[in-house]
Amino acid sequence: MAKLIPDLKLFLLLILASFLIFFLDQAKFLSLPKAGLSYLTTPLQYGFYKTGQAAQNQFGFIFSARFAAKENKALQKQLGELISENASLRTQLIEAKAQVEQNTYLDPKTYKTVAARPIGLSRYLNIDKGTKDGIKLNQAVVFQNNFLGQIKNVGEKTASILLSTDPDSKIASFSINKEGKAKGIIIGQFGSEILMDKILHGEKISAGDLVYSEGLEGFLPRGLVLGQVKEVLTRENEVFKQAKVKPIFDLRDLDVVFVIIE
Amino acid sequence: MKTLIFVFILILFLQTTVLQVNLFLSVLILRSFLRPEKQNLLLAFSLGLLLSFLNNSPLGLYSLLFLSLSEAAQIIAKSRLGEHILIAIGLVIVSQVICNLFKPTNIIIEILFAIPLYFLVKFWEERFIIKSEIKLKI
Numbered sequence: 001m002a003k004l005i006p007d008l009k010l011f012l013l014l015i016l017a018s019f020l021i022f023f024l025d026q027a028k029f030l031s032l033p034k035a036g037l038s039y040l041t042t043p044l045q046y047g048f049y050k051t052g053q054a055a056q057n058q059f060g061f062i063f064s065a066r067f068a069a070k071e072n073k074a075l076q077k078q079l080g081e082l083i084s085e086n087a088s089l090r091t092q093l094i095e096a097k098a099q100v101e102q103n104t105y106l107d108p109k110t111y112k113t114v115a116a117r118p119i120g121l122s123r124y125l126n127i128d129k130g131t132k133d134g135i136k137l138n139q140a141v142v143f144q145n146n147f148l149g150q151i152k153n154v155g156e157k158t159a160s161i162l163l164s165t166d167p168d169s170k171i172a173s174f175s176i177n178k179e180g181k182a183k184g185i186i187i188g189q190f191g192s193e194i195l196m197d198k199i200l201h202g203e204k205i206s207a208g209d210l211v212y213s214e215g216l217e218g219f220l221p222r223g224l225v226l227g228q229v230k231e232v233l234t235r236e237n238e239v240f241k242q243a244k245v246k247p248i249f250d251l252r253d254l255d256v257v258f259v260i261i262e
Numbered sequence: 263m264k265t266l267i268f269v270f271i272l273i274l275f276l277q278t279t280v281l282q283v284n285l286f287l288s289v290l291i292l293r294s295f296l297r298p299e300k301q302n303l304l305l306a307f308s309l310g311l312l313l314s315f316l317n318n319s320p321l322g323l324y325s326l327l328f329l330s331l332s333e334a335a336q337i338i339a340k341s342r343l344g345e346h347i348l349i350a351i352g353l354v355i356v357s358q359v360i361c362n363l364f365k366p367t368n369i370i371i372e373i374l375f376a377i378p379l380y381f382l383v384k385f386w387e388e389r390f391i392i393k394s395e396i397k398l399k400i
Contacts, residue, residue: 005333007299007300011329011333014303015326018310018322018325020322022322023322025322034315034321045316048276048279051280
């Protein structure tokens with residue numbers, strides 16, 4: 001037995017000693033020595049614990065700094081996406097408000113319009129709608145009750161507008177004030193000027209009068225505002241008088257325009 | 263031996279304050295396996311009492327447990343199975359599982375530490391053993 005279990009006597013002795021100490025402890029006979037020993041071990045345990053806490057805080061700071069950096073990067077990306085989404089929603093809101101306002105000027109029961117955004121301005125104004133959206137040649141382009149131009153070229157997704165300020169643009173027009181009515185033809189002069197030509201000397205027109213479309217061409221309704229008279233040019237030796245007309249809106253200020261498709 | 267006792271006491275203080283692993287048991291079992299002698303029983307008894315005191319457990323409980331496990335490791339070490347590292351690792355795992363029944367600790371980390379501790383204890387215990395000379399192949 002002794003060969004099978006090494007140090008058998010010592011083992012049994014220590015087992016008995018353990019049992020004895022166990023029962024003495026349960027009977028509270030060892031309270032005093034335990035209390036005395038705790039004066040020695042408690043400060044040591046406290047020291048180890050505080051050192052461990054400090055080390056943990058140091059490492060914790062490093063990990064949280066790394067995590068914070070990653071979180072910051074992710075949040076910046078998310079912020080970028082939200083700003084982009086916000087900008088898109090604002091644009092859509094502006095378009096929706098403009099559409100609602102446009103419907104108060106042109107009755108949607110009579111005129112079907114398509115909203116389009118200007119995407120470029122050179123000689124012609126380019127918009128982001130084309131044949132896919134129902135745009136066709138010579139359709140009128142308006143903003144509220146103001147005539148801007150007509151479709152000159154159209155592709156699948158974009159179109160170009162011949163503006164009323166373009167020399168190729170000729171539109172029958174009239175103006176009306178307290179003294180009477182005057183008829184003429186609106187011809188573009190480039191820049192931001194329009195000339196109302198072929199006005200009879202007998203017809204009354206003065207600065208500040210609004211000029212409207214006659215609607216004789218067929219592609220635009222009657223009564224759309226073409227501009228406001230700035231100056232009346234009268235020459236006695238000529239058959240007709242002229243008036244300089246300025247458009248109400250600056251094209252560069254417009255975020256959305258409307259094409260009358262029906 | 264004095265160094266070993268100091269290291270054991272340090273380990274006991276660490277595992278009752280900072281660490282959540284029972285390192286002392288692993289080292290004791292591995293030492294009992296690698297160097298079966300009566301000093302292991304004395305270490306198991308005395309440091310078991312200290313661990314019970316530091317843990318506020320009933321005195322004598324850990325002593326009984328460590329004595330039994332240490333003696334079992336020494337019996338196995340002296341048998342035909344006493345040369346395999348896997349037997350030593352298996353002993354450590356079984357000891358940790360039994361000890362976790364009394365006080366749960368992070369048993370996964372204790373098992374993972376068993377292999378490096380085996381080599382550490384083996385290196386420490388065999389540091390004064392002279393190895394056979396290395397013959398150069400010319």
